[in-house]
Structure formats: structure tokens, C-alpha cells
Amino acid sequence: MASHAPTPLALSSLSAVPSVHSDLDTFKTEYHPKSGRATSIETFSMFGRNQDQQPPIVDEEPWQPFSCRADFEFAELAHNAALNKDHTDALLQLIWRIVDGHANITFKSHRDVSVAWDRAAGQMTPFEKHTITTRHKREDLAFHVYTRPLWDWALDLLQDPLLAPHFVWDAQRVYKHDGTRYERFYHEPWTADRWWNVQSSLPENAVPFAFILYADKTHLSSAGTVKAYPVFARCGNLPVDIRNTDGLGGGRMVGWLPIVPDDSEEDGKLSYVNLKRVVWHEGFFKLLETIILYAKTGYAHLFNDRCVMALIRGTNCHCPCPICLVPSDKLYDNASTYPIRTPKDAQACVELWNRDKTAGEEALKKRGLRPNVFWWLPNSNPHETISQDHLHVYHIGEWGKHLFGELKRHAAALGRGAEKKIDDQFATFTRWRNLNHFDRVTNITYSDGNKLRDISKQILYTTQNVLTRTDDEAGYALLRCIASYLHIDMYVSLDVHTESTIKAGKAEVLEFQTHLEVYTIKNWNFPKMHASKHIFDDIIAKGAARNFSTRPNEKQHGPIKRWYLRQTNRKDIANQIIELDHKSFVAEFVRSRIDYLDEERHKLTLSREELEENDNDNEPFEAHLHIGSPLRNLTSLAQVEEEHRSNRAFDQFRKKLTTFLNHFLPSHHIPLPDGIMWLKLSAQDLIHEHRYLKVQYESTATWKLTTDYLRCSPSFHGHERRDCALIHTQDKDGCDKNIFVKLLFMFKHIVGNRTLDLALVLPMDASPRRRLLDRDLRLTRLRARPAASSEFITLHSIIRGALLVPDFDNNGDYFLVDYIDTDMFLRVQRKLI
Structure with a gap:
């Protein structure tokens, strides 16, 4: 960032896309020795752009086993709209009266829709109902558990030919060359240490299958009196961009755990607390039953509901961390290290309890533990698999x-x-x-x-x-x-x-x-303050935190609440919600295939010109820039100056643009029109204003292409939006530098047979007065030049967008919001701005 006195911006490259890597950057991948795969070394372009490219998932009849696409879309609509039998029949009758013979739909009644759902649901793993019993206060209590057998769900994924190309089995250690050495990095679970260690413990030709399980209570009613305890599963062998979605290969509800009813007289009593724990673990055992046998082959299990799953005695016990034995009065002290919990040590306490109840209870209490359902799972260590949840x-x-x-x-x-x-x-x-x-x-x-x-x-x-x-x-x-x-x-x-x-x-x-x-x-x-002690060890062991985040699963509570409110009779809700979830599973399964088919067909039929004219935020583009939201009519230079006459940044707009173009064009070997030595612009020359810009850049955080969406509009959803950007330019001595600018006016201008993408900007490279709070709060302070010092740039000099917020007490000063995303954060930390 420059701190010189304001000087005109030097001219930037028209075509070069700003890059965050050097020619020395290469990536190395070491595969687990048991995989039999040789180490590979790739260039940045191959790794950064191609690592996520898989064969497209295309099915020419993705609506199967529904009779046709229209049948599926109607059933999906009826399901999402919570239509009952009468509504469905009435809607179908209306459709057939209006379009009989013109639409490819075969449904005639609600029964047809139900039969189609049943036919499709029969191809998916159904839920099973279990009953568990326990004694409390000399009474036998019965609770119902619903589970989708985990192993059967895994087979559904494994047997899906469209998912097959995306599974990853072998542990990897991946490295990026920084110009001096290869530095290891971690992102997906198979690039982290735990996957490598698990595969090392397996027999030859065996690989891990990773279940990521999430369980948490949620309130279904607004009053909080009706609760549910769903369990969701995701497959750690699928890339995170598939795994953390709700569609094909994404998360699925696999269990519905029982909840002990609230009892104000019993609440807080040890026997009542123990009852809740016993019911939870007995219920969860039913979910694990189908994989206990297979666990002997070494599956990796990652769990998130920390205290309940580890079965510590709660956040107020002597050792409330489910991972280590930190004392309850040292939770704030992350500089100290305490012994890691192991199942072997805990089971020894249980064996002692079986021999001597008093001594055993004291030993368990000292460690803050109770017996644990996950000890029944061969080769399982819940204290290793429990993860710190970012959310x-x-x-x-x-x-x-x-x-x-x-x-x-x-x-x-x-x-x-x-x-x-x-x-x-x-x-x-x-x-x-x-x-x-x-x-x-x-x-x-x-x-x-x-x-x-x-x-x-x-x-x-x-x-x-x-x-x-x-x-x-x-x-x-x-x-x-x-x-x-x-x-x-x-x-x-x-x-x-x-x-x-x-x-x-x-x-x-x-x-x-x-x-x-x-x-x-x-x-x-308090325990959550201690979590930072383990979070980065979790990342080393399991990959980036989004691999074990509860955020993708939390949002799945939303549909359950909507089903409860709109599509159940509020009685025996478990059966009804499980049926609705199964329908949703089928709908998402079929919908994902239809969407992929549509996307592939769209790519084949959509011309490049149509892509360039489409201003949809989600429309893909290949270049560094896509400028959109053009005004309907072109504007003369005289009109621009007249409409902005109260804004000093637009003073001498035509004169500044003339000077810029006469320097910019020759320096970039763009010829002036024939016979012209000095380009002159008249007041009636036309430009085309645009108010939207997409900028694609290589992220310093992921080494992948990332997109910023920038606005330059007097009114966007009722508010003025003049976004800012980081640009590459040169100082008066010709040295490269990066500075921040505010976008004031974006437009296209034609010179000869060339169309230029340009912008009037206000540079933010004046010298601010540094303050003590900037250092203490680690704020990046910027100062805008006077409005009259506005400059023209080519939009191709933009590296990426930037969020700047004014210092409300110091006019002209701004703060860079470097917490807006990880790329900007790392740029500031590495002084790349």
C-alpha cells in the first residue's frame, strides 16, 4: 500500500489477470504406501483449476423411477407445497381440464402420486423402528428409536454410479512449493493425519470409509415444548462440495433418537440425568448396530455432539473437556497441555467400578466420565473422533x-x-x-x-x-x-x-x-474457551474445520420444523416426519439428476454471446472480468458531466478521459484510428454505463478461482452502492504496487474497433495519520484522495473486490474489512496489499 503524496496512477495491463502465484509454485501429492500410487507433481494451473474437475454427472433419464420428468416435478411440487389428498386431486383435475393431451403427465389421482413415491422409495434404504426399555423409579419405560441402517445407507452411496468417480479412498499428503521448499497443507479429510494413520492400521488393500455423524436436539414448536433429536450422516470419502450439500451425495437423516419427557420434579436429580444418558446411548447403539461388525476392518468415525457422545459428566464436572484431562479450573489456560483421554483408561475405571462401586465411581468422577456406547464399537476412540465445532x-x-x-x-x-x-x-x-x-x-x-x-x-x-x-x-x-x-x-x-x-x-x-x-x-x-487448545490439532488430524462443521446439518433442522408445523397432525410425529424425510430424500435424489442433465444440455446449446449478455449472478464466465447491468441507452460525455456536476470527482471528466486514453492506448500497443496522432473526444461522444462487475481471481487461501460481485450504482435495492477494489498499478517511478480504489463510474467506450472496459475511481492511497487503536485493534487504515483527484483505470487492473468502511469520526479515513473472507485476511497478514 502506498503512502506517497497523491500522484496520477500509472497505466495498468489491459489483458493480464492478476495472479497470486509465481512460476515456481508446484504441488506435490504423496499417496499412502498401501495405495500403490506414485507421488505426483503438478503445476499450479493443473492443481488449481483441475483438481475439482470430475466427469460430469449426466443421466439421460434422471427422473427414473418416476414415469417421466413431469410426473416427478408434480410430485415434488405437491410435496414441497404440503398439499393434502383433496388439494392434490383438485389440482390434477384442474390441470387435466386445461391442458389435456398437451403435457407429458400421467398422474390422474393422489393414489398415482403415492404409488410413484412408494415405487421410488422402495429403491432407497428405509427407516427401521426399534424399542428400547429401561427401568426408572421401579418402572419399566419404553422408548422408540428410528434408524436408517448406516451400512445400508453407505451401500446406497457406493452403488450409485454417478457418485463413483467422486469417492476418494487413499490417504494423501499434499504439498505446495513456495519457491524455497514444499510446505504441507491440509483441506479434505484424506489429506490429514488421522486418515493416514487409520489406513496404516488396516490390512493390505483395505481403505477407510468415513462416517461423519451429527446429532443435536431441536425445538419443533415455537413454544419449545415439542422437541426432536435427529441424527444426520455424511460421507467423508466424498469431496466437501458434494458432502456438505443437501443433494446427491450430501447429508441424510439416518436416525431419530428418543427424548426423555421433561419432569419438573425430577429435573436435576442424578437418577434422572442418568436416565437421559442411558436412553440416548441405548438409542444410538441401534444406529451403530449395522456397522459394529464392519468396524473391525477399521472404519473412521467422526462425531460432533461432544459432551453427550463422549459421555463426560457435563460442563461442570472435574474434567469437562471430552478430549483431555484439563481440570475445570484451568479451562482458560491454553498454554498448558494435559493428558489426552483414552478408552483404555476409561474402561479400566469401569472395570474398577464393577469390582468396587465406591472406588470405581470416584475414579470415574475424577475423570468426569460415564460408560460409553462407542466403546462397544471395535477400534473406536470417541475422544479422538470428537471434533471442535466452529459454529x-x-x-x-x-x-x-x-x-x-x-x-x-x-x-x-x-x-x-x-x-x-x-x-x-x-x-x-x-x-x-x-x-x-x-x-x-x-x-x-x-x-x-x-x-x-x-x-x-x-x-x-x-x-x-x-x-x-x-x-x-x-x-x-x-x-x-x-x-x-x-x-x-x-x-x-x-x-x-x-x-x-x-x-x-x-x-x-x-x-x-x-x-x-x-x-x-x-x-x-468455561469449556468452550478451552476448545481453541484442540482445534488446530483437529485440523491436522482431520483436515479443514468445514469437514467437521455442524453448519450444514443445522440447516437441515429447518425442513423438520416446517414438516411438523405444516404436514403433521402433531401426534406420533416421528412416523410422519420420517415418511416426509424419505420423500424428500427421493425428491432430492431425482432432482439432482434432472438439474445435472439440464445443465449439461444448457452448456451445449448456450452460445458464448448469450453467456456474455446474461447478468445472472450465478452465470459462469471464463475471463477475469464480466461487466454487466448496462443502462438501456448510451450516454454522451456532456450528459455525464451535467448529471454529476455537483460531484467534484467528475470535474473535467472528458478532459481526464482524453488524457488517459492517449497514454493508455500506445502503452498497450492499441492503435489509434487511422491518421490520428492524438485522440480527441467531443462532448457528444458516447459511452455505455454499466453498474455491475464480476471479478474472477486466484485465491491466496485456496489457490482456486474465486469470484467477487461488485456494484457501482446510485440505487441498488434502494441504497447507493459504490464498491471498492484492490487494483494493480505502478507508481511514478514505474514500480509495481497495489492500492485500493472506490468505483465511481463504470462504462464501456469504443475506440476504433476496440471496446474498452473502464472506470472512474477514487484512489485510497493518501497518507493517513496512524493511530494507537490501529495497532491495538490491528486495523488497516486507508485515506481517500480528494474527490478532484479521481482517476481512470482499465477494469482489467482490478485484482479483487474489497470492503471498506468509513472511520465514522475521521472524515476521509476508511478501514479495510479484512475479515470479510479468508483471501483478504491472508493478503493483509502476508502484506500482499
Whole structure:
């Protein structure tokens, strides 16, 4: 980033796509010795662009076993719309009256639809009902468990020919050359240590099949009185972009666990707590039954419901961590290391309990343990497979419940004026695609982890001028804690980890602890604060955190709640919801095949011209840029100057553009029209304004192509949007540099037979006055040039988009929001901006 006095921007390359790698970058993949595969070395272009390219999943009749596509689409519509029998019959009668003979649909009644569903459902693994019994207060209690046999579900995946090309079986160690050496990185589970170690323990020619299981209670009714305990499964052998979806190869509900009814008289009693644990583990055993035999061959199991699955005695026991034996009064201390739990040690305590109830109970209590269903699974170690969940531990836990709660308490102590200032600054926060916008946050409680995460990304910029060192010293110390937390959160968020990022993440955990020790107002001794001790070891063992995130499974609670409210009679809901889930499974299965078929046919018929004219946000494009949302009519240069006469950035618009073009064109070997030595623009020359830009760039975080969506519009959904970007240019001495700019006006202009993509921008490379809070809160401060110093650039000089938010108390100063994504975060950390 430049700190020179304002000077005109040098001219940037018209055609070069900004790159984040050097020619020395290569990637090495070592396969497990038992795979029999040789080590491979690939160039960046092969690895970065081709690693995810698989043969397209195409089925010419993907609607099978429905009779035709229209039959499936009608059944899907009726299911999603929650139509009952009478509604379905009436709709079909209406359709046949209107279009009889013109549409390819064979359904005549609700029965036809049901028969089609049954025919399709018969090809999928159904649920089974089990009954478990236990004694409580001298009574025999019965509970029902519904399971889709795990092994049968696995066979459904394995036998699907469309998924076959996407399965990965052999452990890999992958490396990227940084110009000096090969540095190992981690992303998918098979690139991490646990997969390698499991495969090493297996017989020759055996490979792991990885189940990723998620179980958590959810409230079905708004009053919270009706609860459900679904279990979801995903296959770790499929790439994350398939595994973490709801469609083909994605997550599936495989279990419905019993819930012990609430009893106010019994609540909190040891016998009642034990009853709940026994029922849960007995129920989960039914889910595991079909794989216990196969577990002897060494399947990998990854579980997320941490305390219940590990069966520790709860968050208030002597050792509340399900992974290590950290004492309950040392949970804040991530600088110390404690012994890791093992099933062997725990089972020894149980054997002692069988011989001596008093001594055994004391030994179990000391370790915070109870007997565990996963000990019945051969070669299973629940303490290794349990993972730290990014959503609950960080966004809802450390941040949402603790840090954010503390911040709101400080704001309230400063008075309503401070709270209003924070809310007003949230309301005016710069908008960005896929970032939730908030009008106020100080007096609202959020339970949505995604919203809490987005609040955290904006909080430093909206509170740095409220919780100041002068007005609230403790609140300022809290902001320093939050800045460190955000760094940990960004490192955990990486989809690809290197040895360097893991080292930096672990170092930040210790940095966070030093800030917590300064902020002594709150007791930080709780289990989720200890999670950071293990999160990066989890990543080394299992790959990037999104491999064991609960976020994809949490959203599957939504359909269950909708089914309960709209499509059940609120009685015996388990049977009804399981039937609805099975229909959804079939619908998603068929729909995914139809969508793939449509996509492949679309690619064959859609011309390049149509692609270039389509401004859909999701439309693929191959170039570095796609400029869209053109105004209906062309605009003269005189009109531009007239319409923006109150904006000094547009002063001498035509003169500046003339000077720019006469330097830009020759320097890029673009000939002027015949016989012209100096291009002159008249007031009536036309340009075509555009208000939307897609920029494709190579991410420093994933080494894959990534897209930013930028707007330059006086009114986008009712708000002015002038997005910012990082561009590549040169200083006055011809040296390369990157600076940030604000997009003021984007347009196409034709010179001779060439169409140029250009923009008027306001450079953000003036020298700001550095402040102590910039260092303390690790903020990147920028300063805009005066409006009259606006410059023209070619849009091809843009590297990527950028989110800049004003420093509300210092006019002309801006902060770079480097927490907006992992690419921008790493660029700042590596000083690549």
C-alpha cells in the first residue's frame, strides 16, 4: 500500500489477470504406501483449476423411477407445497381440464402420486423402528428409536454410479512449493493425519470409509415444548462440495433418537440425568448396530455432539473437556497441555467400578466420565473422533454468548447515547454481498450463528470510537480480546491449511489468552474457551474445520420444523416426519439428476454471446472480468458531466478521459484510428454505463478461482452502492504496487474497433495519520484522495473486490474489512496489499 503524496496512477495491463502465484509454485501429492500410487507433481494451473474437475454427472433419464420428468416435478411440487389428498386431486383435475393431451403427465389421482413415491422409495434404504426399555423409579419405560441402517445407507452411496468417480479412498499428503521448499497443507479429510494413520492400521488393500455423524436436539414448536433429536450422516470419502450439500451425495437423516419427557420434579436429580444418558446411548447403539461388525476392518468415525457422545459428566464436572484431562479450573489456560483421554483408561475405571462401586465411581468422577456406547464399537476412540465445532464453539459460544454479551454490557453502561451510536454505525455500515446488514444490534438477542458471525466481522469498526481508552478502559481491553478472537476465527475458517497457517493459528490462541488475562472483569473458565487448545490439532488430524462443521446439518433442522408445523397432525410425529424425510430424500435424489442433465444440455446449446449478455449472478464466465447491468441507452460525455456536476470527482471528466486514453492506448500497443496522432473526444461522444462487475481471481487461501460481485450504482435495492477494489498499478517511478480504489463510474467506450472496459475511481492511497487503536485493534487504515483527484483505470487492473468502511469520526479515513473472507485476511497478514 502506498503512502506517497497523491500522484496520477500509472497505466495498468489491459489483458493480464492478476495472479497470486509465481512460476515456481508446484504441488506435490504423496499417496499412502498401501495405495500403490506414485507421488505426483503438478503445476499450479493443473492443481488449481483441475483438481475439482470430475466427469460430469449426466443421466439421460434422471427422473427414473418416476414415469417421466413431469410426473416427478408434480410430485415434488405437491410435496414441497404440503398439499393434502383433496388439494392434490383438485389440482390434477384442474390441470387435466386445461391442458389435456398437451403435457407429458400421467398422474390422474393422489393414489398415482403415492404409488410413484412408494415405487421410488422402495429403491432407497428405509427407516427401521426399534424399542428400547429401561427401568426408572421401579418402572419399566419404553422408548422408540428410528434408524436408517448406516451400512445400508453407505451401500446406497457406493452403488450409485454417478457418485463413483467422486469417492476418494487413499490417504494423501499434499504439498505446495513456495519457491524455497514444499510446505504441507491440509483441506479434505484424506489429506490429514488421522486418515493416514487409520489406513496404516488396516490390512493390505483395505481403505477407510468415513462416517461423519451429527446429532443435536431441536425445538419443533415455537413454544419449545415439542422437541426432536435427529441424527444426520455424511460421507467423508466424498469431496466437501458434494458432502456438505443437501443433494446427491450430501447429508441424510439416518436416525431419530428418543427424548426423555421433561419432569419438573425430577429435573436435576442424578437418577434422572442418568436416565437421559442411558436412553440416548441405548438409542444410538441401534444406529451403530449395522456397522459394529464392519468396524473391525477399521472404519473412521467422526462425531460432533461432544459432551453427550463422549459421555463426560457435563460442563461442570472435574474434567469437562471430552478430549483431555484439563481440570475445570484451568479451562482458560491454553498454554498448558494435559493428558489426552483414552478408552483404555476409561474402561479400566469401569472395570474398577464393577469390582468396587465406591472406588470405581470416584475414579470415574475424577475423570468426569460415564460408560460409553462407542466403546462397544471395535477400534473406536470417541475422544479422538470428537471434533471442535466452529459454529457452536466460536460463533454462538465464545463470541455470541460471551464476548458479544460483554460488549453489549459495556455499551449499556456508557448510556443510551453510546448504544445508539453503535446501532447507527451498524445501520450505515457498507453493504457487501452475503454479509448480513443490521440496523441495530445492542438491544436484540440473536440465536442465528450466521448472523452472530457477521456481527463479529463488523463489530470493531462500529465500536472503536465508542469503547475508547478514555471513556471505557476495560471496554477497550475487551476490543483487543475481540480483535484476537477474530484472528483465530479467520484461521479456523480457512478451507486449506498450511503448516504456516496452523502455526500462526496456534500462536494466536496464546495471544488471545494474554488479552483475556488483561480483561479480568469476566471469568473465562468455561469449556468452550478451552476448545481453541484442540482445534488446530483437529485440523491436522482431520483436515479443514468445514469437514467437521455442524453448519450444514443445522440447516437441515429447518425442513423438520416446517414438516411438523405444516404436514403433521402433531401426534406420533416421528412416523410422519420420517415418511416426509424419505420423500424428500427421493425428491432430492431425482432432482439432482434432472438439474445435472439440464445443465449439461444448457452448456451445449448456450452460445458464448448469450453467456456474455446474461447478468445472472450465478452465470459462469471464463475471463477475469464480466461487466454487466448496462443502462438501456448510451450516454454522451456532456450528459455525464451535467448529471454529476455537483460531484467534484467528475470535474473535467472528458478532459481526464482524453488524457488517459492517449497514454493508455500506445502503452498497450492499441492503435489509434487511422491518421490520428492524438485522440480527441467531443462532448457528444458516447459511452455505455454499466453498474455491475464480476471479478474472477486466484485465491491466496485456496489457490482456486474465486469470484467477487461488485456494484457501482446510485440505487441498488434502494441504497447507493459504490464498491471498492484492490487494483494493480505502478507508481511514478514505474514500480509495481497495489492500492485500493472506490468505483465511481463504470462504462464501456469504443475506440476504433476496440471496446474498452473502464472506470472512474477514487484512489485510497493518501497518507493517513496512524493511530494507537490501529495497532491495538490491528486495523488497516486507508485515506481517500480528494474527490478532484479521481482517476481512470482499465477494469482489467482490478485484482479483487474489497470492503471498506468509513472511520465514522475521521472524515476521509476508511478501514479495510479484512475479515470479510479468508483471501483478504491472508493478503493483509502476508502484506500482499
